[in-house]
Amino acid sequence: MDSTYTDLTGALARFASSLDLADVPTDVKADARRLLLDSIGCILAAARTRMAPIVHGLAEVLGEGNVASIAGRKQRASLAGALYANGRLAKCMDLDETFPVGHHFGAGAVVAALALAEVRKATGSQFPAGLDRGI
Secondary structure (H helix, E strand, O other): OOHHHHHHHHHHHHHHHHOOHHHOOHHHHHHHHHHHHHHHHHHHHHOOOOOHHHHHHHHHHOOOOOOEOOOOOOOOEOHHHHHHHHHHHHHHOOOOOOOOOOOOOHHHHHHHHHHHHHHOOOOOOOHHHHHHHOO
16 A cells, blocks of 8 residues: 555544544534434434335344344344444435535444444443544
8 A cells, every 4th residue: 555545544543533522613513413413314214214124134134233223123233234224224315415515425424423322332422523533
């Protein structure tokens, strides 16, 4: 691998791991809250679609476990299963965040942070920092 990429990745990792939530600008925090709520809304809306049972079934293939929640399902799943299912549900209706850039990057970060927060029993105050640090 090119050392330029390694240096950039290391610099980004150091920045993210040392970031204090108090130093994040207010407008960035507002966008993060919007992204979080948008992603959760998309997941919950999709939990009642015809695709949801299929997604739930595929989540079971990704391992047994009782560690993380899947929207619209009482039974918990493996971490991999919950990550897949909630991520797929977040994109199911193609309503996830597209403003202002027209891309769907946020849902992956949100479902990963939610699942890891649940597994690690993170507090509400730890969750926002986990969106950029993997809880």
